[in-house]
Amino acid sequence: xxxxxxxxxxxxxxxxxxxxxxxxxxxxxxxxxxxxxxxxxxxxxxxxxxxxxxxxxxxxxxxxxxxxxxxxxxxxxxxxxxxxxxxxxxxxxxxxxxxxxxxxxxxxxxxxxxxxxxxxxxxxxxxxxxxxxxxxxxxxxxxxxxxxxxxxxxxxxxxxxxxxxxxxxxxxxxxxxxxxxxxxxxxxxxxxxxxxxxxxxxxxxxxxxxxxxxxxxxxx
Numbered sequence: 001x002x003x004x005x006x007x008x009x010x011x012x013x014x015x016x017x018x019x020x021x022x023x024x025x026x027x028x029x030x031x032x033x034x035x036x037x038x039x040x041x042x043x044x045x046x047x048x049x050x051x052x053x054x055x056x057x058x059x060x061x062x063x064x065x066x067x068x069x070x071x072x073x074x075x076x077x078x079x080x081x082x083x084x085x086x087x088x089x090x091x092x093x094x095x096x097x098x099x100x101x102x103x104x105x106x107x108x109x110x111x112x113x114x115x116x117x118x119x120x121x122x123x124x125x126x127x128x129x130x131x132x133x134x135x136x137x138x139x140x141x142x143x144x145x146x147x148x149x150x151x152x153x154x155x156x157x158x159x160x161x162x163x164x165x166x167x168x169x170x171x172x173x174x175x176x177x178x179x180x181x182x183x184x185x186x187x188x189x190x191x192x193x194x195x196x197x198x199x200x201x202x203x204x205x206x207x208x209x210x211x212x213x214x215x216x217x218x219x220x
Contacts (some may be wrong), residue, residue, distance in 0.1 A: 010162060012219035013184035014043040015211050016170055018194040019060070021050040026063045032204050033064060037071040037196065040206035040212035043190055044113075046093055047091075048078035061087040074113060081107035086133075091115065091134065096124065099217035101131050115170065121158065129167040137192065139182060140173020145195065155186035162187035178208045184218035191215070 017036070023029045045068050047060055061077065065088065068075040076091045077084035081104040085094040091113025094104050104114050104148070116128035116134045125136040138153050138161075161169045161205065171188035176196045183191055200207035 003130050005147055010168075010189060013215050013217065014041060014190050015208065016044045016046065016190040016192040017042055017197060018046045018172075018192055019064075020194060020198050021048060022052075023049065023060055026060050027208050029064045032198075034067045034070075034156050036204035036208045037067065037073055037213070039208040040209065041074050041215075042071070044074040044076055046076040046192070047089075048093075050195075054080075054083060057083055058087055061089060065089070074081070076113065076115065084108060084112070093117070093140055102170050105132065120157065122157060125161065125167075126165070129165055133167060135168040135170055135189070136171040139171055139192075141171055142174025142176075144174035144177060155183055158183060158187035160187075162189075177214055178206070180211060181214045181218040184215050197220055 001024060005108070012179065040080050045064065047057070047064060049057055049060060057077070057080065059073070062192050074090040077087070077089045078093050079098045081092045081094070081099050085107050092104050092108055093115040094101065095117040096119070099114055108114060108197070113134045115137055116124040116133045118128060118138055120137045120138065125138070128136050138157055138205065141153060158169060158171060168189035170190040170192050171183040172192040175183065175191050175193050178191070180191045197204050197207040
């Protein structure tokens with residue numbers, strides 16, 4: 001009897017940071033970001049700004065890109081492949097209502113990192129993976145004040161994905177130090193976090209250290 005193909009064992013779950021939706025003082029935030037990235041392992045930073053013009057987005061990229069590069073952190077821009085390409089980001093993240101994966105790939109080129117929001121749908125995720133997406137994002141797993149959400153997948157979707165597909169998956173939505181380990185153990189390759197880091201009472205660096213411990217424990 002032929003053996004089922006085995007999905008290679010994945011590395012431990014890592015932290016994927018998302019900026020606050022508004023950054024009034026981008027230079028000040030760049031300093032905070034540097035301290036956060038110094039504090040522990042971070043795989044990627046997504047710049048996700050809402051209600052601002054293109055100039056503000058480009059200014060944020062210009063200020064934050066050197067910090068990310070200095071720490072070996074991939075810089076991803078949300079929604080806008082055109083601005084991601086123009087500003088030299090490593091990649092772009094697109095939602096189901098944004099540019100399509102195909103549009104993003106045409107704009108960004110073959111070597112860019114492109115992630116796709118897939119809500120609670122394995123079908124959308126399979127379509128994205130088969131098209132060539134570098135990662136898919138499921139969520140929101142928990143209530144979040146960062147953005148309005150209507151989809152609430154169960155952690156099991158991460159387990160099924162990890163057992164059957166090689167393309168990495170990102171868990172997003174309301175993730176905190178208290179629940180990140182659950183999602184990592186379920187099969188998330190990355191946990192995407194925003195307010196639990198930037199709004200942490202002890203500061204962003206302390207939050208990253210705590211997430212690092214939780215994710216290391218989940219991998220043990």
